[in-house]
Amino acid sequence: MTDLNVQYISEEKREDLYKEIRELKENKIPTIAKRIDEARQMGDLSENAEYHSAREDMAWAQSRAKEIGYILDHAEIVSTQSDKSGSVNIGSTLMVAFDGGEKEFKVVGPHEADPLHGKISNESPIGEAFLGKKKGDKVEVETPAGTQAYKILKVF
Missing domain, CATH: 1.10.287.180 (Transcription elongation factor, GreA/GreB, N-terminal domain)
Incomplete structure (x- = not known):
């Protein structure tokens, strides 16, 4: 729990x-x-x-x-170092592909979130969707504009 x-x-x-x-x-x-x-x-x-x-x-x-x-x-x-499992956790930085481009995100707690600078909250829909995923995984997130698909290229 x-x-x-x-x-x-x-x-x-x-x-x-x-x-x-x-x-x-x-x-x-x-x-x-x-x-x-x-x-x-x-x-x-x-x-x-x-x-x-x-x-x-x-x-x-x-x-x-x-x-x-x-x-x-x-x-x-939370550690800012990647854990040995290679899965996305709070504190992880990841590179994702979407809409023909790439973007780097860092998953942080809500008090550090700053989406304009690539820091996304673990409580946001996109942050929550990335948690536990690994390199190569595909993630779909429902947004007001529709479903957005991401592919995790790297977790570091």
Whole structure:
């Protein structure tokens, strides 16, 4: 049974998240708290735009810190190295042929997905279709534009 709470991330992404949460907790949240205190001292809070802006910023920063904490608490670090089986896993890079051309994809967890740069989520239809496949396998993916066929040329 798959743990639905597992957050698949690379070591690099984990380090980025640690840096981000540290920045939030050590710098941004205290700075915003100071802004809130300064705005409170201006008097009437009902029409104090700076106060309301700072409160919104604080809500965002605290929410983001909580989200990062959840990701890190449930993180499973995936290797960026190809495994010995040659099958596509989270962290695998693969070269595929489709529509008369070739494209390189890297299968990543949803927090690292960036389709414009070839990083596809394991939870996306195409990422999910590639999982477990090997060099030479053909994959068909249903898209809004119709069925797209891919052939895996290389897994590395």
